[in-house]
Amino acid sequence: MNSVEVSSELLTDLLKGENVFKNLSVPGLVEKVLNRKEGILTSTGAVRATTGKYTGRSPKDKYIVEDFSTKDKIDWGSVNEPISETVFDNLYSKVIDYLKNKDELFVFNGYAGADKKVRMPIQVINEYAWHSLFAHQLFIRPTEEELLSHEAEFTVISAPTFKANPEIDGTHSETFIIISFEKRTVLIGGTEYAGEMKKSIFSVMNYVLPENNILSMHCSANVGQEGDVALFFGLSGTGKTTLSADPKRRLIGDDEHGWSSSGVFNIEGGCYAKCINLSREKEPQIFDAIRFGSVLENVVIDEHTRIANYDDGTLTENTRAAYQIDNIDNIVIPSIAGHPNTIVFLTADAFGVLPPISKLTKEQAMYHFLSGYTSKLAGTERGITSPQATFSTCFGSPFLPLPATVYAEMLGRKIDEHDVQVFLVNTGWTGGEYGVGNRMKLSYTRAMVQAALEGELNHVETVKNDIFGLEIPIHIAGVPDDVLQPSKTWADQSTYYVKAKELAMKFKENFKKFKDVPTEIEKLGGPRI
Incomplete structure (x- = not known):
């Protein structure tokens, strides 16, 4: 044998x-x-287990x-x-x-x-x-x-x-x-x-x-009342779960999807949500989904009341809840839908220089998909004292066995084939980098994303960011016009351009690792420096 x-x-x-x-x-x-x-049974009927030495x-x-x-x-x-x-x-x-x-x-x-x-x-x-x-x-x-x-x-x-x-x-x-x-x-x-x-x-x-x-994708997905499908890509801390959980739209899935010739489908039958600092006020859908049969991983439980203390990170900050997607209200059953109309790439830029929303060409979409950029903040890991740029290829590099270009080229073909609108949304800082500026207001981000999903930004007037080459809408209802232009939110514009060029160089340095990407992707999709 x-x-x-x-x-x-x-x-x-x-x-x-x-x-x-x-x-x-x-x-x-x-x-x-x-x-x-x-494990033990918690007050909601979930099972709590601990994982010992390895909590991630x-x-x-x-x-x-x-x-x-x-x-x-x-x-x-x-x-x-x-x-x-x-x-x-x-x-x-x-x-x-x-x-x-x-x-x-x-x-x-x-x-x-x-x-x-x-x-x-x-x-x-x-x-x-x-x-x-x-x-x-x-x-x-x-x-x-x-x-x-x-x-x-x-x-x-x-x-x-x-x-x-x-x-x-x-x-x-x-x-x-x-x-x-x-x-x-x-x-x-x-x-x-x-x-x-x-x-x-x-x-x-x-x-x-x-x-x-x-195309296999590390993203969340939802669908509107008219059947319009949206995909949300983003690394931890960018707001992917928060923004895809929209009461006006039904959830297809929160983490892993495929995009076939028929449309989008969820790869999983459940959700594996981070639950550090979880509360019903902030994330009611996740909070109420943790019920009998769900699994809590490394969550601290009161030994008398069996109530979960989601604010306690004693065992790990990477506390998790696993539950069936059926535990969430407002979902699509089965977890399939048509072809995406809109794709949103989420980043939390702690340098405070990327626009809060910008429209991407196909080449820019492929560039930013390959880059998979967000920031690590001071204090999140030992030794990090200032914002650090971090790049995860295709927003999921630890899970991609094939060369990154396989996924990026498939994405590019599908964008062309289905005339998909792609947006880069910065949920990070405005008015300065982390420690100087402020985090973008969630209400502004929601207004921008809603406008993108409803097609209101498909044909609006834009202005080009001269460093990143991104097309920025000049007006979106519910968002101050100056907020849309990141340089205008900084007290000193010259400082803004110094920081913007610093981040642009980090993009270019990271992109050097892609040896077989067509030159027009970087030329037409990357920063203009």
Whole structure:
């Protein structure tokens, strides 16, 4: 037998065991979590679990198996680190043997992709019951009828208490997240952080979907009353969740989507929301979605009242809530819609120089998509004492197996094909950089985004920012005209231009890493310095 057949036989043997519980109901999984003392029940009926040492992703422990099918396709480097088939096969056998001896294992069968024409059947095998509950919340749940014919095309095997020995197993540490596209398996060990499962399947979809001419995207999406679809791209802290949760529009999904020849579809069946400082006043939809069956990760709970203290970051600032998308009101069911009319790129520019909203040409859209810019603020990480520019390719570089140009060129073609309007929205600072100016008022940002989504900015008079080449509307209802022109909000315009040129150079320096991008993308889409 070849290695693929051996892996398949080992997996089949594992799943035959009497210790395997397949597709338990939410109440059944909650009972298992409590009986096994993996978590506690909170006042809303959610399960709270803690993840110990690892409270976030482990990007330096993520690998892709380099084999005949991947060696010439993957964008190898620090994000997509290669690992040999031998290392994977050895670890795979060890993990399977390890799990065989567990008292209980849990299996979830479901889908990635809400569009039935292109969805991927997946299987998630867990050592922990709460991880299986997490999978039930985050992925798309099958009907009883669908379960009868479900055949997984990709399998996630998660064994948190199995720790690798780097000297023997060929890993960097005790932790590993390995994707084998040939064996259609994700192997996870040494970490209890549940988000590794979600993001691994997203990485898989970012490899598989483009092969079928479907653009995979790290974005939220909603749809208006007239069927008009909007996409929101943005890194943490830019307002993606806040702005896409619009009471006048229905949510398609909040994090991962595909764009096929039929339109947009959500890849997931749930939401994985950050919940540090969460309150009903600020984010009522998320607050009220955390109910029975939901999973709270590393949230501090009052031991007597079992009420969650979302303001307490003692365990981690990266506290999370996992819940079914059905827990949100005002959603699209199923999570599919037509082609986007509007795309919004969100950035929180702490230098205070980018316009609060600007219209982008196709070349500018591709440039800013490839750049994926926002800022880190002083105090957010150790050693950061002033605003720091940060770039994440296509607003999701840790999850992109293929070269960035694959995704950018697909986006460019779709913008042309569907005449999509693209806007860059700065939710960051105005009137000066962080520490001098002020954060853009949310009411102004909402007014600008609403005008963009309703088509009011498609044919308005604009003025060009002479450093970034961006077309800025000169008037938007509900927003002071001077706010739209960033230089006019600064006390000293000469200081503005110094800072603007400083940021422009950071864009240009970052763009040097793209070796195979057509020259017109940078020439027509980038800063004019």
